[in-house]
Amino acid sequence: MKKKIAIGVASVFLILLFWVQWNWKHLSAFPSIISSFYSKEFCSCYFVMKQSEEQCHNFARQWVPISLFNLDQTNKEVTVSGLGKTNKAKYFGEKLGCRLLNE
Numbered sequence: 001m002k003k004k005i006a007i008g009v010a011s012v013f014l015i016l017l018f019w020v021q022w023n024w025k026h027l028s029a030f031p032s033i034i035s036s037f038y039s040k041e042f043c044s045c046y047f048v049m050k051q052s053e054e055q056c057h058n059f060a061r062q063w064v065p066i067s068l069f070n071l072d073q074t075n076k077e078v079t080v081s082g083l084g085k086t087n088k089a090k091y092f093g094e095k096l097g098c099r100l101l102n103e
Contacts, residue, residue: 031083034064036100039080039089043098047076047091077101 020027038060045056053071068081076091078098088101 032085032087034062034082035066035080035085036087036089038062038066038069038082039078039087040098040100042071042080043076043078043089043091046071046078048094048097 041060042056045051045059046053051059064082066080066082068079068086070079071077072079077088078090079086079088089098090101091098
């Protein structure tokens with residue numbers, strides 16, 4: 001009985017390992033999604049829709065918490081860090097709205 005359980009656990013582990021290797025491109029992009037989504041959504045809410053800071057935090061909140069948040073009102077930029085990745089969104093005006101900056 002113990003041998004069957006060990007073989008089952010090993011099989012599940014190998015299948016999981018194969019799946020991770022097969023989808024590594026998508027899995028490695030996930031940490032950047034958290035900070036880029038939060039910065040872009042907060043920027044759009046705050047500068048485009050002109051909502052309060054508290055409302056925009058509630059609007060952009062996700063299940064995965066962020067570790068750093070910086071709102072630069074003079075340059076109209078939002079910087080967010082989460083899962084070790086940092087992204088910045090900037091407001092470019094009414095016609096263009098907010099965009100992510102590549103740094």
